Amino acid sequence: MIERRLCRKRVLVVLDDVDDLEQLEALAGSHDWFGEGSQIIITTRDEHLLTRKIDAIYEVSLLSHDEAIKLFSRHAYRKEKPVEDYEKLSEDVVSYAGGLPLALEVLGSFLYDKDKDEWSSALIKLKCIPDIDTIWFP
Structure with missing residues (x-):
């Protein structure tokens, strides 16, 4: 068709x-x-x-650590970098997301305007999930 x-x-x-x-x-x-x-x-x-009948392949790499922090911060804080007292939590989330832009955006938006206890609780739950690739890219 x-x-x-x-x-x-x-x-x-x-x-x-x-x-x-x-x-x-x-x-x-x-x-x-x-x-x-x-x-x-x-x-x-x-x-x-x-492998068949492809004219060109463009490989897209994951974000660098600095790019990941910046993207995550835009969604989590509406700023370019983590706010004071949230640096370590932000590093943990960015590390968990592994440079995947969609994961960083979703996690940042979810954690926006939440207190540190809610962030810590969310990180504990996320770390129980074995492989982030299965969540974001089934």
């Missing part, structure tokens, strides 16, 4: 977090499914899915 409807149209297709070859083939089976000049962008954590 996708091929039939889009074969003559120039489109931009974004397939985010693809983790299965069958999923990829069902949604973007071949270049000729789409009109001339179409672009297909695929994000995946499994580079083995990108």
Whole structure:
């Protein structure tokens, strides 16, 4: 159905977090499914899915520690750096998130305007979860 409807149209297709070859083939089976000049962008954590008919691969790295602190602080404090007395807690959260931007944004927004006891409690609960990748990237 996708091929039939889009074969003559120039489109931009974004397939985010693809983790299965069958999923990829069902949604973007071949270049000729789409009109001339179409672009297909695929994000995946499994580079083995990108072995066929790929024009270019762009690898996105995790955030550096300083970038992670800055992004987290924007969401947790609405400032560029941690507020006084929250530095250690911020370091713990950033370390837990492992440089993943979505995790940093969600955790920062969740902890915004909460006191230190709530932060500590949240960190204890988070540390009971074995692998953050399974939460943010199932």
